[in-house]
Amino acid sequence: MPNVLTYAEVRGGDLRKVSLEALSAARALADSHGAEAHVVLSGGPGAGAHAAALGEHGADVVFVTEHEALAQYNPEALSALVAERARNGYAAVLVGASARGKDLAPRVAAKLGAAILSDVTTLKRDGDALVATHPVYTGKVLATLRLTPGNGPAVASLRPGAFTATQAPRTARVEAAPPVGDASTVRVQVKETTSADSRKLDLAEAPVIVSGGRGLKAAENFKLVEDLAAAFGNAAVGATRAVTDDGWRPHSDQIGQTGRQVSPELYVAVGISGAIQHLAGMRASRCIVAINKDAEAPI
Amino acid sequence: MKIAVCIKRVPEMDVKFRIAASGKAVDETGLKWDMSDFDGYAVEAALQMIEKLGTGEVVVISLGPDTAQEVLRKALSMGATRAVHLKSDQVPFDSAAIATALAAELKGGGYDLIMFGKMAIDSASGATGVIVGEMLDLPTVHGCSKLEIANGKGSARRELEGGAEEVTFPLPAVVTIDEGIARPRYPSLKGIMAAKKKPMESKAAQLGAVRVTVDAMALPAERAAGRIIGEGAAAVPELVRLLQTEAKVL
Numbered sequence A: 001m002p003n004v005l006t007y008a009e010v011r012g013g014d015l016r017k018v019s020l021e022a023l024s025a026a027r028a029l030a031d032s033h034g035a036e037a038h039v040v041l042s043g044g045p046g047a048g049a050h051a052a053a054l055g056e057h058g059a060d061v062v063f064v065t066e067h068e069a070l071a072q073y074n075p076e077a078l079s080a081l082v083a084e085r086a087r088n089g090y091a092a093v094l095v096g097a098s099a100r101g102k103d104l105a106p107r108v109a110a111k112l113g114a115a116i117l118s119d120v121t122t123l124k125r126d127g128d129a130l131v132a133t134h135p136v137y138t139g140k141v142l143a144t145l146r147l148t149p150g151n152g153p154a155v156a157s158l159r160p161g162a163f164t165a166t167q168a169p170r171t172a173r174v175e176a177a178p179p180v181g182d183a184s185t186v187r188v189q190v191k192e193t194t195s196a197d198s199r200k201l202d203l204a205e206a207p208v209i210v211s212g213g214r215g216l217k218a219a220e221n222f223k224l225v226e227d228l229a230a231a232f233g234n235a236a237v238g239a240t241r242a243v244t245d246d247g248w249r250p251h252s253d254q255i256g257q258t259g260r261q262v263s264p265e266l267y268v269a270v271g272i273s274g275a276i277q278h279l280a281g282m283r284a285s286r287c288i289v290a291i292n293k294d295a296e297a298p299i
Numbered sequence B: 001m002k003i004a005v006c007i008k009r010v011p012e013m014d015v016k017f018r019i020a021a022s023g024k025a026v027d028e029t030g031l032k033w034d035m036s037d038f039d040g041y042a043v044e045a046a047l048q049m050i051e052k053l054g055t056g057e058v059v060v061i062s063l064g065p066d067t068a069q070e071v072l073r074k075a076l077s078m079g080a081t082r083a084v085h086l087k088s089d090q091v092p093f094d095s096a097a098i099a100t101a102l103a104a105e106l107k108g109g110g111y112d113l114i115m116f117g118k119m120a121i122d123s124a125s126g127a128t129g130v131i132v133g134e135m136l137d138l139p140t141v142h143g144c145s146k147l148e149i150a151n152g153k154g155s156a157r158r159e160l161e162g163g164a165e166e167v168t169f170p171l172p173a174v175v176t177i178d179e180g181i182a183r184p185r186y187p188s189l190k191g192i193m194a195a196k197k198k199p200m201e202s203k204a205a206q207l208g209a210v211r212v213t214v215d216a217m218a219l220p221a222e223r224a225a226g227r228i229i230g231e232g233a234a235a236v237p238e239l240v241r242l243l244q245t246e247a248k249v250l
């Protein structure tokens, strides 16, 4: 049975947790038919240093591509690289559905002429097919989808936090791989603008989210939400659209139908009414605490 | 400037969905429909671009059964120039199959810019626009929360976890639209009247092979009813106790 390929995302010099989750999912899929889990690791010079961590999490082989043009996210060069690797008889390509993973996965699928499962929360093999759970209709319905591949591999992106990154230590074989084509002649040029708080825990990765709404009354009162998040020590800060519309918080903090979809262990909703579009982003949280003066608020 | 916008007709989400007897779809009885949220943002962004330039056309395209014409008509009443209905009684949960049909229509259309929603809120895949961009071999930017087009070039902003990226690209290009660019206008009465006379072409959709199918649809488990713990700071000790002993999240 063919091997499973994943992509390791390095951002700001760090290996992303979503990539370890995708690797663990690939490991499980590979183990279910006695195959290997392989990883494409790329970035600027030095990116290969993450190969050991990938071995810790179950990578049998790590293909390392280091190139100046890959130091920044380079969707065209990267998707060409991953697709080219995937042509070597893989059963599936798994990508963590981070903001960049959501961009990369469909590019790779299209280059391979493959079908794609997007943002799945479970994944298993059924013969040649992949069967996955995917929340649809703003999370109000769970679809079980079946991907029956043609000749090439199947592609799936995995919802952050839905799969657990687990240790499965081994010494990964590391192979250097050249970029595909001329990585520096791309049409889409990307420059990352790191925000001041890029080191903070991301919404997708935080076990606790403290979220604020219009009930906070003013931007400066968001400090209460930030202080509470800091007191937890493992919390990220979220917001409603009412708040991002007013510019109290950036749009990237917005949770909901047209923002981020999250499922932390604990979601603390401060001054949030619980509009249907907000619930769409956080209804899968395990435990929800609402601080609200209106006992009838839909939250 | 010639812009295409792909829009999907989706149910309004403000309901409790029921599963159809087949167990493989939602029961559509009584649902209300509209264009998907992000597609509305894309239509509005396209109209504003054309209005600013003072010239150009916005072509809206939707794949689906005859009812897809409802959202096309709405886009026309917002100000789009003409509409193309790609008729298909089934709308599969397969982004690549849909992208194949959309790409076939878009190819050779001479568009400077092809716009999509970041994702359709029913399928929640967020893949179709990117796949079309790749199929047409055009520069593609996914999830633009800002977009500027000038002198044959585009620049956009994409939101990342705890950051953002600034992207530049040449035209023609494919972009998918996130929230933050534009809120859709309401069609005016004049717009609605004018839309009745605007061209709407309908033809059979050339769907690609459907390789993603639905095994089942189900409603997620109901949450247990909420509980009011108390008021003000006095409620905190009990809340902390419950979070530790009952919810076990602390």
Ligand SMILES: Cc1cc2nc3c(=O)[nH]c(=O)nc-3n(C[C@H](O)[C@H](O)[C@H](O)COP(=O)(O)OP(=O)(O)OC[C@H]3O[C@@H](n4cnc5c(N)ncnc54)[C@H](O)[C@@H]3O)c2cc1C
Binding pocket: A212, A213, A214, A215, A216, A239, A240, A241, A242, A243, A254, A255, A256, A257, A258, A259, A260, A270, A271, A272, A273, A274, A275, A276, A277, A278, A281, A291, A292, A293, A294, A297, B037
């Ligand atoms: C197409 C579309 C997409 C949307 N997408 C999103 C989305 O992705 N995310 C999102 O969040 N929204 C979204 N919305 C907006 C959504 O409909 C609501 O308007 C929004 O979520 C409301 O935000 P809020 O709860 O902060 O404000 P409000 O609804 O104004 O609620 C404020 C709450 O604070 C409480 N409060 C007031 N004072 C106090 C106090 N002193 N102490 C405690 N509580 C207090 C009030 O009782 C109330 O419940 C969308 C809307 C549309 C139409």
Ligand SMILES: Nc1ncnc2c1ncn2[C@@H]1O[C@H](COP(=O)(O)O)[C@@H](O)[C@H]1O
Binding pocket: B006, B007, B008, B009, B036, B038, B039, B061, B062, B063, B064, B091, B095, B098, B115, B116, B117, B118, B119, B120, B121, B123, B124, B125, B126, B127, B128, B129
């Ligand atoms: N049936 C359709 N007709 C027209 N456009 C569509 C259709 N399905 C998807 N799209 C476009 O592709 C985007 C992403 O859809 P999806 O990949 O299903 O999340 C949508 O926001 C639309 O712009």
